[in-house]
Amino acid sequence: MVAHARADHPDEACGVISGPSGTDRPERFIPMRNAARSPTFYEFDSGDLLALYRELDERDEVPVVIYHSHTATEAHPSRTDIALAGEPDAHYVLISTRETGAEDGPFELRSFRIVDGVVSEEPVQIDGTFE
Amino acid sequence: MTGLSSDSCKVLAGTLAARERGIFVLIVVVSQLKVVNPRNVESTGVKFMSVEVRVPTILRPLTGGAKVVTAKGETLAAVVADLEGTYPGIGERLLDDSGLRRFVNVYINDEDVRFLAGLQTKVADQDSITILPAVAGG
Numbered sequence: 001m002v003a004h005a006r007a008d009h010p011d012e013a014c015g016v017i018s019g020p021s022g023t024d025r026p027e028r029f030i031p032m033r034n035a036a037r038s039p040t041f042y043e044f045d046s047g048d049l050l051a052l053y054r055e056l057d058e059r060d061e062v063p064v065v066i067y068h069s070h071t072a073t074e075a076h077p078s079r080t081d082i083a084l085a086g087e088p089d090a091h092y093v094l095i096s097t098r099e100t101g102a103e104d105g106p107f108e109l110r111s112f113r114i115v116d117g118v119v120s121e122e123p124v125q126i127d128g129t130f131e
Numbered sequence: 132m133t134g135l136s137s138d139s140c141k142v143l144a145g146t147l148a149a150r151e152r153g154i155f156v157l158i159v160v161v162s163q164l165k166v167v168n169p170r171n172v173e174s175t176g177v178k179f180m181s182v183e184v185r186v187p188t189i190l191r192p193l194t195g196g197a198k199v200v201t202a203k204g205e206t207l208a209a210v211v212a213d214l215e216g217t218y219p220g221i222g223e224r225l226l227d228d229s230g231l232r233r234f235v236n237v238y239i240n241d242e243d244v245r246f247l248a249g250l251q252t253k254v255a256d257q258d259s260i261t262i263l264p265a266v267a268g269g
Contacts, residue, residue: 014266032266036267040269041267041269042267042268042269043265043266043267043268044265044266044267046236046243047243049236049263049265049266050236050241050243050261050263053261066266068268078268079269080267080269081269084234084264084267085268086187086189086234086265087189087264088188088189089188
């Protein structure tokens with residue numbers, strides 16, 4: 001996620017990490033194109049979105065994590081992020097590249113639930129991969 | 132099975148033991164039945180449009196948790212109205228004063244209706260409609 005965010009800086013990067021339905025385990029990293037190609041907005045392409053959800057359905061997976069980057073502001077959901085959040089069961093991960101841009105270095109990565117306009121932050125613990 | 136002529140079926144059946152023959156004949160009969168889907172035709176012969184609608188997680192509280200529901204209508208607007216009749220509140224989540232909400236994507240089969248005729252898009256019997264909230268933000 002951080003590498004994707006750096007690669008697309010200064011535009012916002014976005015994607016999902018899917019996992020088996022009902023497990024809440026983020027297992028499969030799926031970077032998506034930002035159809036908006038914007039430093040202040042992201043949106044999955046409409047055709048890509050349908051293809052993604054068809055694939056998830058076929059595999060009985062759900063988007064466990066939905067991530068995107070902020071390239072000039074903190075790693076916290078914006079008002080737009082909150083208004084448009086459409087997956088109440090997902091963990092919304094925000095990465096900020098405002099400090100280092102496309103370069104290596106320290107980064108901000110935070111995770112939130114966004115349900116009915118209410119944002120709650122949750123701790124992030126990196127345990128390695130499930131593979 | 133469908134490629135077999137009745138003569139070749141007889142020949143094949145003749146090579147089977149009597150007990151197996153009964154099973155063989157039964158399979159042939161079943162495979163040759165024409166399946167009529169009763170949803171396609173009413174007794175009057177008038178078709179009614181029945182479509183499958185895939186409902187996203189965020190709207191499932193309105194459909195009693197159902198992921199796939201059926202609805203009727205000859206256009207997307209009519210399907211949405213039918214859904215609203217069955218699942219009150221769903222219409223408002225899909226539409227605003229200007230029509231389909233900007234961050235709600237609706238597909239008929241594989242096509243985003245924005246690239247078709249929007250709410251006026253014709254719906255054919257057995258079409259599959261998928262509703263997905265845009266994944267977007269700032």
